[in-house]
Amino acid sequence: MKYLIIALFIFLIVFSCKQKKESFPSHFPLPSRTLTNEKEAELGKLLFFEPSLSGNGKLSCASCHIPSRAFSDTLSFSIGAKGELTSRNTPSLVNLAWAKDFFWDGGVHDLETQIIASVTSAREMNESFASILKKLNSKKIYQDKFREVYGDSITGQHIIHAIAAFELTLVSGSSAYDEYLLNKNSLTPLQEKGKLLFEQKCAICHTGVLFTDNKFHNTGLDSIFPPMQQFDNPLLGRARITQNASDIGKYRTPSLRNLNLTAPYMHDGRFTTIRQVLSHYSSGVNKSIYTDSLFIHNKRTGIALTEEDKNALVDFLQTLTDSTFIKDNSSFNKK
Amino acid sequence: MKKLLLFLFVLIVFSCHKNSPAPNPTEGNIVLKITNKVNGKIFALNQKYVTPANDTFYVTNYKYYISNLQLMNIDNGKYIAVPNSYYLFNAAEQSIIPLGASNISPGDYNEILFSIGIDDVRNHTGAQTGALDATLHSDMFWSWNAGYKFFVLEGQIRNGNRYSPFVFHIGSDDNFKTETFNSFSKGWNTDINIQAGGTSEVDVTFNLDSLFKGISPDSLNIMSGSQAATMANNYATMPQLTGISNQ
Numbered sequence: 065m066k067y068l069i070i071a072l073f074i075f076l077i078v079f080s081c082k083q084k085k086e087s088f089p090s091h092f093p094l095p096s097r098t099l100t101n102e103k104e105a106e107l108g109k110l111l112f113f114e115p116s117l118s119g120n121g122k123l124s125c126a127s128c129h130i131p132s133r134a135f136s137d138t139l140s141f142s143i144g145a146k147g148e149l150t151s152r153n154t155p156s157l158v159n160l161a162w163a164k165d166f167f168w169d170g171g172v173h174d175l176e177t178q179i180i181a182s183v184t185s186a187r188e189m190n191e192s193f194a195s196i197l198k199k200l201n202s203k204k205i206y207q208d209k210f211r212e213v214y215g216d217s218i219t220g221q222h223i224i225h226a227i228a229a230f231e232l233t234l235v236s237g238s239s240a241y242d243e244y245l246l247n248k249n250s251l252t253p254l255q256e257k258g259k260l261l262f263e264q265k266c267a268i269c270h271t272g273v274l275f276t277d278n279k280f281h282n283t284g285l286d287s288i289f290p291p292m293q294q295f296d297n298p299l300l301g302r303a304r305i306t307q308n309a310s311d312i313g314k315y316r317t318p319s320l321r322n323l324n325l326t327a328p329y330m331h332d333g334r335f336t337t338i339r340q341v342l343s344h345y346s347s348g349v350n351k352s353i354y355t356d357s358l359f360i361h362n363k364r365t366g367i368a369l370t371e372e373d374k375n376a377l378v379d380f381l382q383t384l385t386d387s388t389f390i391k392d393n394s395s396f397n398k399k
Numbered sequence: 400m401k402k403l404l405l406f407l408f409v410l411i412v413f414s415c416h417k418n419s420p421a422p423n424p425t426e427g428n429i430v431l432k433i434t435n436k437v438n439g440k441i442f443a444l445n446q447k448y449v450t451p452a453n454d455t456f457y458v459t460n461y462k463y464y465i466s467n468l469q470l471m472n473i474d475n476g477k478y479i480a481v482p483n484s485y486y487l488f489n490a491a492e493q494s495i496i497p498l499g500a501s502n503i504s505p506g507d508y509n510e511i512l513f514s515i516g517i518d519d520v521r522n523h524t525g526a527q528t529g530a531l532d533a534t535l536h537s538d539m540f541w542s543w544n545a546g547y548k549f550f551v552l553e554g555q556i557r558n559g560n561r562y563s564p565f566v567f568h569i570g571s572d573d574n575f576k577t578e579t580f581n582s583f584s585k586g587w588n589t590d591i592n593i594q595a596g597g598t599s600e601v602d603v604t605f606n607l608d609s610l611f612k613g614i615s616p617d618s619l620n621i622m623s624g625s626q627a628a629t630m631a632n633n634y635a636t637m638p639q640l641t642g643i644s645n646q
Contacts, residue, residue, distance in 0.1 A: 171544040176526035180533050181542035193534040224526060276442025295623050305544050307623060 088161065089237030091245050092273055095161035099232045107209050108230030111223060117183055119190035120145040125182070125227065128154045134322035134386075135234060139334025145190040147265035151298040153333035156326045158389070160318055160391075161232045163280050168315045168331040169298075171305040177225040180220075193220035195392050223314045236321045236389040237273070244383065245273070250382065265367050267357065269317045270315025275384070280314035281356045284349035284365065285330060300329070312354045324385045338381055342374045409486040427505050429481075430470060431498040431513060431553045433638075435490065437607040440570070444490050447479040449612040450556070454587050458554035458607075461490035462539060463634075464547060464600045465518055468500060470591065471510040473581060479503060485517065487539065510581035515634055516549030519572045537550040550611070550634050555567075555592070556619070567610075567630060572630035578638050586640035587603045594645065603609035618622055 087099050099105055110132045111117065113127045128142040130152075135157035137374040141149040152168045165171075166178040181392045185198070196298050200206040210218045213226065243249040251259060262270075271277045280302045288314045290297040296304060302314035315331045329335040337342065349366035359366055369377070435442035438449060443497040459595050465488065468481040488496050496563035498513075516522075517531070523545045524531025531547070539548045550569040555562040580601070582590065591599045610633045618626050 128412065167543065172542070173545060174524050177524050177533070177542060177545045178524045180537065181545075184537050184542060221526065221528060221532055224534065230524075295587075369515060 065277045075398035079105075083131070087196075087233070089242065089273075091242065092100075092159075092237055093331060095230060095232075096164065099161075099162050100231055101213070101229065103213050104226050104229040105233050106303050107213050110206075110209065110227065111227050112230050114200075116203075117189055117191060117196055118145040119195075121328075123189055125148035125189075128188075129157050132390055133160060134236070134326070134328040134390065135393075138327070140328050142188075142190065145184070146186060146188045148187045150187050152331050153328065155318060156320050156322060157234050158229060158236045158272055160234060162274050165316060169302045169305050170280060170316050175231050176221075176224040179224045179227050179384075193223070195219070198225065198398070214395055228342055234389075234393065236386040239321065239384050239386040241383040242273075242386075243381075248394045252379070254376050254379045257377070257382055258376035261369075261373050262380055267368070270320050275320040276317045278317065280316055282313040283315075283345070284355040285332075285344070286361050287333070287352045289354065309333040310354075314354075314356075315353075320381060322386055322389065324382050325390070329370065338375060338378050342369060342377055345369065346374070401423075403464065421433060424601075425505070425595050426502045427592065427595055428433050428499060428501045428598040429468070429470065429503050429591070430601055431465075431466065431496075431511070431597060432602050433488070433496040433498070434602070434641075435494060435607065436604050436606045440489065441494055442607060446496075447588075448607075451608060452611065454556055454558075454611075456554055456556040458552060460551060460553040461488075462606075463488050463515060463550040464539070465496065465498060465513055465515060467514045467577070468496055468498060469512040470503065470593075471512070471581075473510050474515075477506060477508070479502075479508075483529070484513075485521070485530045485563070491621040496545065503593050505593045505595050505597075508593065510579065511591060512577055512579050514575060514577045515592070515638075516545045516570070518574040518575060522546050522570075522572060523576070541570065545574075549574060550631070551596060552577065552607075557588070563619055568622045569627050569630050569634070571623065571627070574627060575637035578635070579639045584640050586642060589643050591643055592645045597646050599643065601643050603638050604641050605637045606639060607637065608632055617641045 086182065088095055115121050115124045117124060123145050130137050133156075137154050140150070140153055142154045143149060156166070160175060163218065165173055166175065167181070172178045172181060183191055183193070184235045194314065197218055197220065200223075206218060210222055211259065214222050240249065240251075244251050269277050269279070269281060282301070290299050291310050292300070292307070292312075294300070295307060300312055302311035303309060305311075323338060326335055327338075329338070329341050335341045345367045346369035347366060351360065351365045355365070371377060405483065406642060428589050442461070444459060444461065445457055447455055449455055465486045466484060468484040469478045471477065484498070484500060486498050503614050521527065521531060524541050525542060525545065527533070529567050530536070533542065539551065540546070541548065548568045548570045550567070552565075552567045554565060565567070578605075580587065610630065612633050613629050613632070614626070621630055
């Protein structure tokens with residue numbers, strides 16, 4: 065009897081204290097959110113690939129957030145369920161557990177609300193949750209899965225929480241650069257040179273292992289902007305959200321992880337190669353009253369880069385490609 | 400061994416402990432009853448009314464959020480904030496809103512507060528339940544710039560010989576308005592005296608007429624900026640206290 069009780073007690077303690085496997089790389093900062101239920105993420109993965117979430121029944125989240133493209137696509141603007149183009153370039157979905165703001169203009173602050181926006185937007189998936197509930201309720205697999213995960217029937221809130229849970233698992237932290245940081249491999253001399261240049265000239269915004277300062281900048285892509293009177297014109301950038309003229313033409317600093325897979329670049333996908341982006345920063349920055357002062361110096365506008373510097377930076381940026389991340393998430397039936 | 404058993408017992412009891420919500424006859428209820436009126440009549444959709452500037456209009460959609468019901472005794476500082484008090488009024492479904500709250504501690508209250516709109520703590524995510532579930536009430540939520548539409552009025556207004564559509568969607572933290580009625584307010588006929596097992600009712604009328612003050616009939620699409628701020632100041636003047644009863 066005594067041993068049985070002790071055994072039970074030990075079992076209880078072990079069970080209640082079971083350490084969860086760290087869901088993020090050891091050299092990353094603490095995320096702002098963590099995954100609490102892996103079953104929920106599995107359901108979310110199923111939903112992420114589910115075309116019933118779109119008005120025409122043909123688009124899933126994965127249609128524009130393609131796993132092999134680091135959850136972005138190859139277009140400047142993606143094509144929504146009504147055949148309309150999105151107003152901004154589809155971003156890569158990576159390390160979202162550390163993100164604070166969503167969309168290029170930061171109008172949304174949590175994954176769940178971002179999902180509502182993309183599902184209901186006429187330019188994106190163009191579907192209502194009322195209609196999605198009808199479609200999912202006609203499939204027994206979803207009735208069962210929602211019951212299993214939430215002990216409840218299918219609701220809009222469960223749908224967005226499940227997809228958000230899956231998106232929290234999209235962690236990229238095992239690229240050649242990460243291996244280098246963990247002393248598991250080394251960089252080539254050219255990559256080393258690129259890394260030093262990057263730290264001097266790019267890391268002020270593309271900061272740390274997440275390669276973003278989570279802030280908004282006007283990088284001088286344009287010199288002419290709509291007036292604030294056009295309060296909901298997407299070309300106002302961040303100012304469309306804040307209604308503050310000082311935010312005109314500002315966009316969120318994107319992560320540079322898996323950069324090789326996420327072309328085209330910038331909020332409107334105007335550049336097709338990394339080299340074009342670097343040329344913009346070295347010689348193409350437009351000077352307007354809205355251009356970030358980081359790009360304005362006494363003698364020149366932009367970031368001084370020689371052709372050799374660009375070669376080194378391009379070579380360094382290749383090391384941010386994370387093949388494990390792509391492989392692990394290549395489809396919904398592989399875990 | 401005995402200690403171990405005792406410990407286990409405590410552990411189990413503790414882990415199974417639940418707050419049993421036994422009915423408590425020592426508490427009372429409050430009802431805030433809002434009646435929507437226009438031109439002195441009970442408001443209805445698709446009926447013709449006139450603005451203070453004498454423009455004929457009718458309404459096809461009228462919705463707004465009421466939140467943060469609070470009771471106070473400004474003499475002794477007794478204060479109750481009704482938790483999770485978020486209500487969505489929809490004229491297509493109701494003409495009078497009875498906003499109820501139970502479990503109110505009995506006593507004398509000489510101030511009642513409620514807000515039009517959603518406080519900034521709850522205003523910026525659609526991942527909420529009930530009246531704030533943005534998957535259910537997506538027409539009351541801007542998902543690209545996360546925030547609720549506090550006040551929505553849509554319809555047609557006569558402009559010369561023809562009718563033009565108007566769309567007023569007012570939100571944003573600046574336009575969150577809190578209403579305060581107390582013993583100094585017009586219509587305050589008695590203090591709110593919550594009795595155990597009893598129900599006190601506060602009757603308020605929302606007069607839509609006030610909404611159009613200072614709004615030009617040329618501004619038919621108001622969703623942000625100074626016109627939205629004017630309209631929010633206007634809806635803040637809509638509620639009028641008409642009486643209090645204690646039972």
